[in-house]
Amino acid sequence: MHQYKAPIDNIKFLIDDVFKFEKHYASFPSYEDASPDMVDAILQECAKYCENELSPINQSGDKEGCKFKDGDVTTPSGFKEAYNMYVEGGWQGLSFDTEYGGQGLPQSLGLIKSEMMGSANWSFGMYPGLSLGAMNTIITHGTEQQKQTYLPKLTEGTWSGTMCLTEAQCGTDLGQVRTKAVPNDDGSFAITGSKIFISAGEHDLTENIIHIVLARLPNAPSGTRGISLFIVPKFNVGENNELLERNPVLCGSIEDKMGIKASATAVLNFDGAKGFLIGPENKGLECMFTFMNTARLGTALQGVCAAENAYQSSLAYAKDRLSMRSLSGKKYPEKVADPIIVHPDVRRMLLTQKAIVEGGRAMIYYTGLFADQFINGATEEVRQKGDDKLGLLTPIAKAFLTELGFESSNLGMQIFGGHGYIKEWGMEQNLRDVRISSLYEGTTGIQALDLLGRKVMLDRGKQLSLFIKEILSYCKDKSVVSNNPHKKQMNKFIVPLAKEAAKWQLYIYRIMLKVRKDRDMVGAASVDFLMYSGYITMAYMWAKMAQTAYEKIEQGEGDLEFYRSKIKTARFYYERILPRIDTHSKLMMTSPASLMRINEDQF
């Protein structure tokens, strides 16, 4: 069974050396508490909690699953105790507003907390993760009274929250939502309808659950423009924030799923439950989507978490398992056979995982910088810039990293051979758990449409061109190249990166031209365009990491083997992962005819 070990060295390499969080945090007045010492202390404490409390109940949680009986859900053994420690540690409010009991620390730091928790036990992390979605919605769109009523307990963690969007007939296409909200005399609404796939919709971890629910007012316009947002507490809340009667929002069942079995996925039946309008009438979808990017970035993490687990386990196994001899001669003649890590194909699988997990983590942390700007930027201009960049990077991170996280988990399992298929080792759970990540919070196809249709086409490529310019100017930056003592070494990254980034720009123009002639080009090109974009973004991250490693080696500081490993992994990425863009770029320029010419009856 896999025991998670937080990769503190890799995390600190990114935040201290590559992205220089200290300097970044200094530009936010509200982040004055986020000193390097404070950040370090939080990382250490969080690692301890995740390694000692969450990781040990990950496999047992999968085996036991959640139990449903008479409307109640029981989480697996140990979950309640671990959640209580989470509340006691004040973890839920880490990056939340101090006015409602939070610690006001950076969003990017919250992401690192989520990463560690998610690697140790993704199912567990779902409960506080969903709460955060509800908290963000209430703080942005709620009245002051709503904030005072719900946020302190949510921030404390003694209450939790959910996001109730999906219904049986619609997930992506929320314009089909049928749940009704009928005004009561007291200004509240009676909510009636059935919601499915509600993560953390019912459980035994908290005293109360605050549901954020999409529903239709009477006579609301049809489609997406007639949906409003409501707060529906499991227990109604009195004037002094005390719990009153049970609201008729009942859990009808929980889903029997492929994975994340310790996370309760509820069917919730609202039977005239008392709800409170939040945000303007009929603007529910806009309100719900304010934090869509941050929620999706949180899901992107799942790919990195699963890849980290797969890599940690399969690396240990590859060093331990003895099988066959190296084709280039025995490497461990004293053993009955060589450990499988000597075999080139096993190394290919390990390095693929390593390149993905470290490159993926860099993508998340880099994107986190813009989440900081979006949420805590001091001026509207900073917040807007943060939102724009976040909006561009999020669909890439969400779809690309969850797809690659699945690939890594699959390779991790493959390294174990037949043993990977046996539950005992934890590799198959890791694969089952991560599989949800490219489905929920918008499938890979939906992320790809968001990227190409909305973030690129609607914007006429402006945001993406800005990002490409950033990469190109990085490649020309004298401090990276000419003045760098490692100028020549960096060229093997900078030269192809500049070339590919320039091509990226050209492809956008060509796709835009093609779309004008055929709207189906958007959907036909979207997923390949997204994957292509992901590989270039990750190449940018690997160039930055290699540059930092060269500088550190030059300075003779720290663990030189660690930095050499970074450079070798960067080279692997450029030599063996980046070439995947050849196929993606060809496919994304292929005519939609190859998809559209077949009739529905000919399938």
Add this chain to the structure above:
Amino acid sequence: MHQYKAPIDNIKFLIDDVFKFEKHYASFPSYEDASPDMVDAILQECAKYCENELSPINQSGDKEGCKFKDGDVTTPSGFKEAYNMYVEGGWQGLSFDTEYGGQGLPQSLGLIKSEMMGSANWSFGMYPGLSLGAMNTIITHGTEQQKQTYLPKLTEGTWSGTMCLTEAQCGTDLGQVRTKAVPNDDGSFAITGSKIFISAGEHDLTENIIHIVLARLPNAPSGTRGISLFIVPKFNVGENNELLERNPVLCGSIEDKMGIKASATAVLNFDGAKGFLIGPENKGLECMFTFMNTARLGTALQGVCAAENAYQSSLAYAKDRLSMRSLSGKKYPEKVADPIIVHPDVRRMLLTQKAIVEGGRAMIYYTGLFADQFINGATEEVRQKGDDKLGLLTPIAKAFLTELGFESSNLGMQIFGGHGYIKEWGMEQNLRDVRISSLYEGTTGIQALDLLGRKVMLDRGKQLSLFIKEILSYCKDKSVVSNNPHKKQMNKFIVPLAKEAAKWQLYIYRIMLKVRKDRDMVGAASVDFLMYSGYITMAYMWAKMAQTAYEKIEQGEGDLEFYRSKIKTARFYYERILPRIDTHSKLMMTSPASLMRINEDQF
């Protein structure tokens, strides 16, 4: 829940029109019974059995799993009844020697039977599948007395068989086998040791189980050259084939696995069990591997079976599920939204599955022609030629089709969105079940080494060059191109196919040169080389299918929409799947340095 429907039209298209089995069978004296009418009747009967008996217990079998208690294994509800019908139908002996109770029908027909059974219920199919491995071993290497003792009951299906290779410390590297065989006074041997991962190792379907076991004689040479093969029955067998006392080969436990849960994977403890040497001393591995190719081809089927299931289910869902509108304008304005099959990215996923399942089936049936030659060829020369071609195609089919079957299953699930993650729909079971296929019977990495190291390098590329010549002469064949009324239409397949086949030949030479300088090149290039080879082989199949479809359309025979669908799918394959070889060919020519330069400690 998915209900399997045997794709008889697609099967008959391949055997009647593309590969012309009737003519092929006529060249075997022993296949005189395999008349078209007989073949048709068998297909229909088999389809009925699979659809009505095996498919309905597939999902319940997964849910219930096998139960282990006090050394006994109980298969899930309905398995015993379905197995009895299998025995009554005489299915086990379909392609087996008439001398021992079989029907002597072609191997290729047996493959189609296995395909239908495997699609309907892969776990169920494991039991008779393993028996066939034991039967093949006994008929080839056993004494006449051993054949008379074991084969009639095995062929009948009232006894079953296993292959006991793996031990805890070794799967791939069988030279590490430790199980001991000590001579008894009566000419038998006392077998002692522990075997793991024994499919069908213990169950309640048959009266007796005949284990074929790898073990070491006293003073045998170490490594692979000191392993012998033994027959170890669960119940010893008397002179009149009656069951005697229980042999001390006991099931210690069964594995808790990711999938194929209705197939019992046993730990077998041999505690001085009575065994009988089969084949020459110390030649056990060679004997065991006589039928390695046919066993692996049977496993390759699993990829096709899973892809078929995924495609059938996700196609129905894509036509039914209403979500969003086509970007190129509403297609079903009378509905609340368009069915998702209108969306280009959903079509991409459906067509990928369709291209894989139909192209994969063609690869299996094509390879089956050589299995016929190898096993039932009238002359040694035919048998040798069959073996050579089978040996070349098998690792490609096994690794490539199981990897693509996994991809298809994954895409099938993706089309369902979040619903795909819920057990009810059967899509996640399909993905869990197929995942084993690239692990057992030699992992993808092992198949790739077999292909590049053994079948290409050791052979100096001779067999592969013959296959490439076959493809090139197909491309130049006047009846395919110049004389063909569809000459121009076929060019879009023939031209790229000829180009890629010629490049394939060049790559082999270049890889051989590189391997001379660096032995690690074999392992570094192997998996990409195998996948590359798979895509070209499948392109050859799609060209043949398109050609046949054009001919049928020209003749105005049969279901013209069916043939048009084939041509459109072939075009999809060439436009959107085949381009994957760009990346694989680049990677397979990349220096092993990118894999080998990193030290073990730097991982």
